[in-house]
Amino acid sequence: MSNTYETDEVDAFMAGLERRNSGETEFLQAVEEVATTILPYIAKNPKYKKARILERMCEPDRMISFRVAWEDDEGNVRVNRGYRVQCNNAIGPYKGGLRFHKSVTPSILKFLAFEQTFKNSLTGLPMGGGKGGADFNPQGKSDREVMHFCQAFMTELFRHIGPNTDVPAGDIGVGAREVSYMFGQYKRLKNEFVGVLTGKGLQFGGSEIRTEATGYGCVYMMQDMLNHHDMTLKDQIAIVSGSGNVAQYTCEKATQLGAKVVTMSDSSGYIYDKDGIDAEKLAFIMELKGVRRGRISEYADKYGVEFHAGKAPWSVKGDLAFPCATQNEITVEDAKTLIGNGIKAVCEGANMPTYKDGIDAFQHAGVLFAPSKAANAGGVAVSGLEMTQNSMRLSWDREELDARLRKIMTGIHDSCVKHGDGHPTTDQVDYVKGANIAGFIKVADAMLAYGVM
Numbered sequence: 001m002s003n004t005y006e007t008d009e010v011d012a013f014m015a016g017l018e019r020r021n022s023g024e025t026e027f028l029q030a031v032e033e034v035a036t037t038i039l040p041y042i043a044k045n046p047k048y049k050k051a052r053i054l055e056r057m058c059e060p061d062r063m064i065s066f067r068v069a070w071e072d073d074e075g076n077v078r079v080n081r082g083y084r085v086q087c088n089n090a091i092g093p094y095k096g097g098l099r100f101h102k103s104v105t106p107s108i109l110k111f112l113a114f115e116q117t118f119k120n121s122l123t124g125l126p127m128g129g130g131k132g133g134a135d136f137n138p139q140g141k142s143d144r145e146v147m148h149f150c151q152a153f154m155t156e157l158f159r160h161i162g163p164n165t166d167v168p169a170g171d172i173g174v175g176a177r178e179v180s181y182m183f184g185q186y187k188r189l190k191n192e193f194v195g196v197l198t199g200k201g202l203q204f205g206g207s208e209i210r211t212e213a214t215g216y217g218c219v220y221m222m223q224d225m226l227n228h229h230d231m232t233l234k235d236q237i238a239i240v241s242g243s244g245n246v247a248q249y250t251c252e253k254a255t256q257l258g259a260k261v262v263t264m265s266d267s268s269g270y271i272y273d274k275d276g277i278d279a280e281k282l283a284f285i286m287e288l289k290g291v292r293r294g295r296i297s298e299y300a301d302k303y304g305v306e307f308h309a310g311k312a313p314w315s316v317k318g319d320l321a322f323p324c325a326t327q328n329e330i331t332v333e334d335a336k337t338l339i340g341n342g343i344k345a346v347c348e349g350a351n352m353p354t355y356k357d358g359i360d361a362f363q364h365a366g367v368l369f370a371p372s373k374a375a376n377a378g379g380v381a382v383s384g385l386e387m388t389q390n391s392m393r394l395s396w397d398r399e400e401l402d403a404r405l406r407k408i409m410t411g412i413h414d415s416c417v418k419h420g421d422g423h424p425t426t427d428q429v430d431y432v433k434g435a436n437i438a439g440f441i442k443v444a445d446a447m448l449a450y451g452v453m
């Protein structure tokens with residue numbers, strides 16, 4: 001399906017990018033989604049064109065790649081590759097998570113760092129964009145092995161980051177346990193206690209609400225989007241994918257606000273619970289995933305519900321979809337199935353979970369669609385607030401932080417509406433265009449102010 005915004009200029013731009021980033025499919029995909037809506041905007045604002053701002057934003061400031069050698073429990077030496085992509089620091093220190101997953105490649109981290117630059121700008125907080133990680137697979141590793149890996153990883157990364165330079169956080173495979181090991185190692189190497197990572201434990205500079213923030217923020221975005229179109233979350237059936245941090249707190253907040261979440265998944269398949277995943281069942285998932293690190297099929301065994309091995313939940317009938325697992329989990333075929341089943345709105349908790357032709361299909365069908373850089377910005381927003389609290393050496397309480405998160409998400413929603421007026425085929429708010437333009441302007445204006453560099 002062709003997108004109505006597509007122009008020869010987008011094709012020419014992408015051809016140039018492909019030559020320089022050959023084979024980096026995820027990175028090219030993320031840039032194309034942005035270029036499709038930004039290039040027409042740049043055409044109307046020639047100052048950005050003359051300064052080649054988008055071309056410069058597509059070239060990370062730097063990429064660091066390094067060896068991570070560590071010993072497993074049997075005394076074998078293991079070798080992984082670590083990375084940090086410092087994409088853009090025009091509006092603040094590089095900021096973005098670390099991903100530990102066997103699928104990590106430069107293309108994946110470049111796409112994530114590029115997206116992060118726009119996302120962080122949308123929050124209204126002073127944060128640039130970065131992302132990092134390693135091709136380390138935490139599955140099946142003991143706590144001790146994870147500790148050894150994290151310490152080895154930080155033993156190189158520490159020289160490239162700092163509270164005013166680059167502030168990493170968690171992402172897939174990096175939660176409270178890993179952040180703690182890495183923060184401890186940084187502190188030891190530098191002999192400094194500073195806010196160099198976010199997502200820290202509450203006892204050592206962490207922020208209330210950070211753990212919940214991405215999922216809660218995603219549901220707040222859905223709530224604002226529905227309200228703006230005269231709907232509410234009450235009694236809506238929600239399909240959630242994933243069962244990690246983002247999925248868990250999306251499920252919690254959606255349920256608190258009156259929706260019924262009927263699915264969750266992991267890489268082995270999905271569970272379908274037609275009665276809904278209530279607080280007690282969610283507590284089981286949190287313990288299963290966060291402590292025992294088991295498979296989602298255990299939920300089906302415990303509660304006697306359906307488990308569909310090797311499948312994603314997109315054929316289940318529902319009103320709202322929250323993809324919260326990983327990139328490219330909704331194909332155009334999945335999108336058509338969801339549309340056929342009457343889906344009303346999609347809010348992306350994961351980063352880039354929907355292929356571009358899937359997004360086009362949703363938008364053409366009039367399905368409300370909030371892209372990840374807007375919908376999951378709550379996590380990094382509260383990370384930004386963790387940095388603020390660390391600088392002030394104080395801690396705000398839960399209510400204060402939740403209120404600030406709520407306000408930031410409404411600000412993001414309203415920026416999308418302001419800049420996303422009228423999708424060409426449906427005349428509905430185009431949240432993809434709105435998020436791209438709103439995120440772009442602040443970074444682009446800062447880059448213009450600095451001159452050519």
Ligand SMILES: NC(=O)C1=CN([C@@H]2O[C@H](COP(=O)(O)OP(=O)(O)OC[C@H]3O[C@@H](n4cnc5c(N)ncnc54)[C@H](O)[C@@H]3O)[C@@H](O)[C@H]2O)C=CC1
Nearest residue numbers: 171172173214242243244245246266267325326350351379
């Ligand atoms: N943790 C955070 O604050 C933020 C996370 N995100 C994004 O949210 C998504 C999920 O991240 P987290 O929940 O933090 O990670 P996590 O490590 O807590 O959970 C990852 C989830 O994805 C599932 N998963 C991974 N690969 C899969 C596959 N191939 N098929 C099906 N499921 C798969 C895992 O089973 C797990 O449920 C990622 O796209 C991440 O980039 C975005 C913004 C902030």
Ligand SMILES: O=C(O)CCC(=O)C(=O)O
Nearest residue numbers: 096097169171379380383
């Ligand atoms: O909290 C952060 O700094 C990073 C969150 C993140 O990685 C993301 O927004 O994708």
